[in-house]
Amino acid sequence: MSLDRRRLGLGALTLLAAGGSALRPRAAQAQGTEAYPGNRPVTIVVAWAPGGSTDFVARVVAQALSRELGGNFVVDNRPGASGTVGHASVARARPDGQTLLLGVNSTYAMSRHLFPNRGYDDDTAFVGIGRLAVSPIFLCVNPRIGVRTIADLVTRAKEAPGRMSYGSSGAGSSAHLATELFLRSADIRIENVTYRGGAPAVQALITNEVQVAMVDGVTALPLMAAGTITAIGVSTPTRNPLAPDVPTIAESGFPGFEATSNFALLAPAGTPAPIIARLAAAKDAVMRNPEVLERLRQNSIFPTPGTPEQWPAYYRAEVAKWGELIRVRGITAE
Numbered sequence: 001m002s003l004d005r006r007r008l009g010l011g012a013l014t015l016l017a018a019g020g021s022a023l024r025p026r027a028a029q030a031q032g033t034e035a036y037p038g039n040r041p042v043t044i045v046v047a048w049a050p051g052g053s054t055d056f057v058a059r060v061v062a063q064a065l066s067r068e069l070g071g072n073f074v075v076d077n078r079p080g081a082s083g084t085v086g087h088a089s090v091a092r093a094r095p096d097g098q099t100l101l102l103g104v105n106s107t108y109a110m111s112r113h114l115f116p117n118r119g120y121d122d123d124t125a126f127v128g129i130g131r132l133a134v135s136p137i138f139l140c141v142n143p144r145i146g147v148r149t150i151a152d153l154v155t156r157a158k159e160a161p162g163r164m165s166y167g168s169s170g171a172g173s174s175a176h177l178a179t180e181l182f183l184r185s186a187d188i189r190i191e192n193v194t195y196r197g198g199a200p201a202v203q204a205l206i207t208n209e210v211q212v213a214m215v216d217g218v219t220a221l222p223l224m225a226a227g228t229i230t231a232i233g234v235s236t237p238t239r240n241p242l243a244p245d246v247p248t249i250a251e252s253g254f255p256g257f258e259a260t261s262n263f264a265l266l267a268p269a270g271t272p273a274p275i276i277a278r279l280a281a282a283k284d285a286v287m288r289n290p291e292v293l294e295r296l297r298q299n300s301i302f303p304t305p306g307t308p309e310q311w312p313a314y315y316r317a318e319v320a321k322w323g324e325l326i327r328v329r330g331i332t333a334e
Contacts, residue, residue: 036097036275037071044100044265047086047107049079052198053135053218053301057263058102060295061132064286069278075102082172082333083107084118091120095270097279101126105262106174109318113326114172114333122319126266128311129279132287133296134304135261136240137178138220139233139249142208150186150233150252153212157188165191166212167201171333175201175214177322178235178259180329182214185254205229216261217242217300235259242300262304262318264311280308 042065046058055077062073078086087107093099103126112122141147145164147156157164168176175198183190193210195201198219205213206228215229221242223229233249234240237258249257265283267276286292287303296302306314325331 036278037069037073040098041072041074042098042100043074043076044102045086045090046075046077046102047079047083048077048104050077053216053261053299054102054104054263056218056299057133057296057301060292061102061265061283061286064289064292065279065282068282068285081118082111082115082170084111084115087111087122087125088119090266090268091125093268095268095272097267097271097275099268100129100279101266102132103264103266104174105260105264105318105322106172106177108264108266109315110172110174110177110322110326112319113323114331125269127269127271127276128306128308128315129265129267129276130283130308130311131304131306131314132263132265132283133301134236134263135301136217137175137214137235137260138217138224138231138240138243138246139179139182139235140205140213140215140220140224140229140231142205142211143227143230144208145211147211147232148230150247150249150254153232154186154188154253157186157190161189162191164212165193165210166214167193167195167204167210168213169196169198169201170194171331173198174259174261175216177325177331178214179212180331181259181325182249182254182257184325184329185249185257202229214259221300240300242297263301264306276308 044058044062046055048054058075062075065073078089084107090099090101108122147153166179168179190212195204201213202215202219204210217240220231224231231246233252234246235249235258237250239248284305287305293303
């Protein structure tokens with residue numbers, strides 16, 4: 001090779017190296033803003049079986065994002081091990097914006113304290129696109145036990161410690177830990193009876209096999225209306241607009257009490273920042289859409305807007321809150 005050709009070759013390599021590094025961010029930016037999501041479908045993983053509140057939120061959001069971004073967002077249910085199977089699959093996914101996670105705090109904030117061998121680290125595996133919505137939980141009793149208020153329940157439990165029982169769908173579920181948070185706050189003892197899912201636990205409440213249960217809003221509201229169960233408190237800081245006569249647990253003598261199912265949109269760590277920003281903007285637009293808000297509201301699910309920048313502080317607070325409760329109450333995976 002001649003000297004001139006060698007110089008030309010070296011110059012070209014230098015130009016390619018410099019130009020390539022200069023062009024890559026612009027290409028990523030184009031992918032993240034103009035081209036994304038492109039022609040490939042974007043999978044939103046739900047770590048629970050179809051039919052639950054997390055699945056419902058995911059399907060409403062997926063449909064709305066498809067319209068907002070002009071792409072094809074689809075839901076993929078991957079249940080198992082208290083949600084950790086689905087989360088693990090997203091942790092392993094390529095961070096290109098084509099795989100997302102519709103997470104709920106029972107998994108992203110609670111499961112880590114009960115299932116240490118999940119195969120991923122929540123702190124490093126995901127990046128937050130932001131919070132989406134919250135689902136209130138009602139503190140319910142069987143009507144036949146004659147309890148009409150939280151004060152009645154506390155009195156009854158203190159008169160006969162351990163004589164009443166509450167139903168839950170297993171260690172680490174939102175309803176289970178919400179009940180344990182209430183028992184700790186009230187300093188009362190009610191025995192836990194574990195069922196294989198929320199539906200059997202609610203059925204046990206209806207038949208008075210258990211006397212108490214925390215029940216998510218979408219399940220509780222029709223049963224409350226039918227008089228099948230009685231709600232004596234709601235777990236949100238403010239009353240539920242669909243059941244305004246039910247006081248909050250906070251206003252019933254337990255200031256600051258809050259225990260809800262919190263839904264968030266996450267992506268694998270390393271997903272390009274422009275894609276995260278585009279998804280966050282689209283998510284915010286979707287959660288302002290009146291049609292979307294009404295569909296969620298009808299199922300007692302209410303928006304809680306959150307940005308990628310706000311996610312780390314919220315996430316750390318949830319992890320600390322539930323980790324401390326699990327430790328103090330001695331809760332273990334069953």
